[in-house]
Amino acid sequence: MTRGGGKRPTIYDVAREAGVATSTVSRALARPERVNAATREHVLRVAERLGYHTNQLARALPSGRTRTVALFVADITNPHFFGIIRGAEQQTRAAGCTLIVGDTEESPELEARNIERLSGSVDGFVIAASRMSDADIRKLGAEHRLTLISRQVDGVPSAIVDHADGTGQIMEHLASLGHRSVVYLAGPRRSWLATQRWKVISHSARELGMAATRLGPFPPAVRGGAAAADAALARGTTAAIAHNDLLAIGMLRRFADRGVGVPGDVSVVGYDDIFGADFCSPPLTTLAGHFAEAGRRAVDLLLGARGEAPRGRGAAQVVLPSHLVVRESTGPVRAGAKRPEKNL
Amino acid sequence: MTRGGGKRPTIYDVAREAGVATSTVSRALARPERVNAATREHVLRVAERLGYHTNQLARALPSGRTRTVALFVADITNPHFFGIIRGAEQQTRAAGCTLIVGDTEESPELEARNIERLSGSVDGFVIAASRMSDADIRKLGAEHRLTLISRQVDGVPSAIVDHADGTGQIMEHLASLGHRSVVYLAGPRRSWLATQRWKVISHSARELGMAATRLGPFPPAVRGGAAAADAALARGTTAAIAHNDLLAIGMLRRFADRGVGVPGDVSVVGYDDIFGADFCSPPLTTLAGHFAEAGRRAVDLLLGARGEAPRGRGAAQVVLPSHLVVRESTGPVRAGAKRPEKNL
DNA sequence: TTGAAAGCGCTAACAG
DNA sequence: CTGTTAGCGCTTTCAA
Numbered sequence: 001m002t003r004g005g006g007k008r009p010t011i012y013d014v015a016r017e018a019g020v021a022t023s024t025v026s027r028a029l030a031r032p033e034r035v036n037a038a039t040r041e042h043v044l045r046v047a048e049r050l051g052y053h054t055n056q057l058a059r060a061l062p063s064g065r066t067r068t069v070a071l072f073v074a075d076i077t078n079p080h081f082f083g084i085i086r087g088a089e090q091q092t093r094a095a096g097c098t099l100i101v102g103d104t105e106e107s108p109e110l111e112a113r114n115i116e117r118l119s120g121s122v123d124g125f126v127i128a129a130s131r132m133s134d135a136d137i138r139k140l141g142a143e144h145r146l147t148l149i150s151r152q153v154d155g156v157p158s159a160i161v162d163h164a165d166g167t168g169q170i171m172e173h174l175a176s177l178g179h180r181s182v183v184y185l186a187g188p189r190r191s192w193l194a195t196q197r198w199k200v201i202s203h204s205a206r207e208l209g210m211a212a213t214r215l216g217p218f219p220p221a222v223r224g225g226a227a228a229a230d231a232a233l234a235r236g237t238t239a240a241i242a243h244n245d246l247l248a249i250g251m252l253r254r255f256a257d258r259g260v261g262v263p264g265d266v267s268v269v270g271y272d273d274i275f276g277a278d279f280c281s282p283p284l285t286t287l288a289g290h291f292a293e294a295g296r297r298a299v300d301l302l303l304g305a306r307g308e309a310p311r312g313r314g315a316a317q318v319v320l321p322s323h324l325v326v327r328e329s330t331g332p333v334r335a336g337a338k339r340p341e342k343n344l
Numbered sequence: 345m346t347r348g349g350g351k352r353p354t355i356y357d358v359a360r361e362a363g364v365a366t367s368t369v370s371r372a373l374a375r376p377e378r379v380n381a382a383t384r385e386h387v388l389r390v391a392e393r394l395g396y397h398t399n400q401l402a403r404a405l406p407s408g409r410t411r412t413v414a415l416f417v418a419d420i421t422n423p424h425f426f427g428i429i430r431g432a433e434q435q436t437r438a439a440g441c442t443l444i445v446g447d448t449e450e451s452p453e454l455e456a457r458n459i460e461r462l463s464g465s466v467d468g469f470v471i472a473a474s475r476m477s478d479a480d481i482r483k484l485g486a487e488h489r490l491t492l493i494s495r496q497v498d499g500v501p502s503a504i505v506d507h508a509d510g511t512g513q514i515m516e517h518l519a520s521l522g523h524r525s526v527v528y529l530a531g532p533r534r535s536w537l538a539t540q541r542w543k544v545i546s547h548s549a550r551e552l553g554m555a556a557t558r559l560g561p562f563p564p565a566v567r568g569g570a571a572a573a574d575a576a577l578a579r580g581t582t583a584a585i586a587h588n589d590l591l592a593i594g595m596l597r598r599f600a601d602r603g604v605g606v607p608g609d610v611s612v613v614g615y616d617d618i619f620g621a622d623f624c625s626p627p628l629t630t631l632a633g634h635f636a637e638a639g640r641r642a643v644d645l646l647l648g649a650r651g652e653a654p655r656g657r658g659a660a661q662v663v664l665p666s667h668l669v670v671r672e673s674t675g676p677v678r679a680g681a682k683r684p685e686k687n688l
Numbered sequence: 689t690t691g692a693a694a695g696c697g698c699t700a701a702c703a704g
Numbered sequence: 705c706t707g708t709t710a711g712c713g714c715t716t717t718c719a720a
């Protein structure tokens with residue numbers, strides 16, 4: 001409640017004024033078809049006149065359905081999550097529900113605590129880029145309605161953008177440009193994406209006859225870029241794949257400061273195609289995906305829309321397509337470029 | 345409620361198990377000082393053992409205090425609002441409350457509807473860049489707990505960044521570079537900021553002996569940049585002030601496409617210093633402010649923290665400092681630059 | 689300090 | 705189709 005000068009009218013007020021029982025008012029409001037058309041009209045008119053609005057809290061108490069869903073993101077500062085938040089917000093609103101957003105600051109403890117705190121006040125949780133362990137997520141998934149974004153765990157519904165396939169695209173792109181070595185600047189240790197991506201990178205590298213090195217972890221933010229760029233340089237690689245665009249942009253800046261040419265001396269690739277990826281210098285080659293759509297689907301999954309499979313065994317695992325956006329931060333290996341050093 | 349395999353324990357369960365009355369349990373939980381230390385300990389231990397968690401819904405029903413605040417932003421896509429959202433989220437969480445965010449899509453109707461819908465489910469509202477009329481806001485402010493961000497209305501608490509003073513800084517900066525004319529690419533018609541800024545621009549222009557023209561409105565987004573840039577060009581101005589950084593970045597892109605030099609042919613200034621303003625080309629001169637702090641203060645105002653003045657007459661109007669970040673999108677007028685055309 | 693009991697506003701049987 | 709009557713889980717007088 002915000003504040004009622006003279007108290008907001010309740011169904012009791014409407015009932016008295018309309019000369020009917022409260023249950024009739026309740027039905028007229030929530031189940032119009034189960035009330036005589038005439039009385040319904042009458043009740044509605046009285047409610048209107050009194051300025052009645054149903055108290056969602058009171059409505060939720062008996063049923064336990066709050067029509068609210070909570071979304072947690074690992075870092076609300078990262079533009080990448082904007083798309084997810086926006087999609088989730090749209091879909092939640094479309095379903096007549098309300099969205100709560102929380103920042104878990106890359107902390108699995110904070111994730112768990114938030115869920116604990118909000119449990120009972122929301123109908124379910126959507127977690128984007130969860131840093132919790134598979135086991136903890138599975139446990140939480142058994143106790144609460146829960147869907148994941150950018151993370152897959154058996155038995156828990158999820159929506160991700162196909163970064164595995166996308167990472168393959170990145171590797172082929174680099175190989176076709178003549179790169180013989182690649183460095184992956186990894187994200188947080190607990191990041192599931194980081195693990196998955198490295199798997200694909202190292203596997204593809206073997207197939208393509210390239211050398212691949214994993215460095216890090218680095219904070220997936222612009223400020224992590226300097227250290228990441230320096231580390232990549234120390235390896236003498238010709239191609240660097242950053243954990244995300246934020247890190248890539250930070251690297252671009254560092255390379256510029258150090259007089260290292262991009263893509264002349266080194267090619268740089270990012271993930272997410274965030275706002276700014278198209279106008280940084282040079283514009284960034286990056287893996288794009290419909291993250292707003294991922295947000296929407298995750299909410300759908302949670303709310304049980306679209307006839308999506310339930311949780312537990314056979315929980316729906318939505319995989320959205322990704323595509324590589326080639327811009328100017330990647331290019332052919334320059335003739336006479338340094339040979340990659342040995343993969344330590 | 346999410347879902348309880350075997351029902352979540354209630355204070356009744358705890359009371360029975362602990363051999364006390366429910367009211368004692370309630371007190372032990374909410375007013376520890378009003379219960380005997382020994383019984384309190386005992387009750388707490390039992391609650392712990394049973395895995396009891398208070399149902400916030402049930403707690404809110406009698407009191408009407410939901411410990412939840414709603415934040416509405418005009419466009420959740422705009423990075424500018426990220427800072428505000430983040431600050432609001434932090435402060436809300438610090439106060440032990442929960443934040444709901446909503447996108448009002450630049451629509452005053454949607455603002456009003458959202459407030460109506462959530463009224464009763466939240467303790468108050470924070471609206472950033474409201475598009476409603478002063479009268480409507482004042483009315484809403486009388487009926488609900490409400491604070492504003494980037495908008496001032498008599499009698500309603502608010503937190504803004506000092507764009508009036510900041511706009512003066514912009515004008516002086518341009519004047520000192522030798523500009524004799526300036527164009528303001530205005531934001532949405534209903535934008536209070538747009539009106540305020542134009543007032544300062546036209547006033548400063550008179551004082552500084554410059555010509556000033558207002559063009560627009562333009563959508564305050566990157567996509568609005570092309571039309572804005574073309575309009576500015578048609579005026580033959582040497583300096584353009586965009587309603588926000590998004591629009592400015594869009595203009596930069598258009599100028600580049602058309603071969604117009606920035607700042608050689610025309611200087612460009614934006615507002616907000618959003619993510620990306622420092623690495624677009626050229627890096628953007630823009631008015632910066634602590635928007636996260638504005639978000640924090642707005643929540644403080646709402647929750648009545650910091651001993652801030654209440655609403656009504658003398659409602660607190662927090663004004664945060666702004667400062668001009670001079671980058672490379674502004675520069676001296678080139679010798680032999682086109683003369684500004686007559687101000688129509 | 690503790691217990692009994694009356695709600696908060698709405699929904700959902702169960703009768704009529 | 706409509707009214708009566710229990711609750712939902714917690715807080716809060718009012719007594720004891």
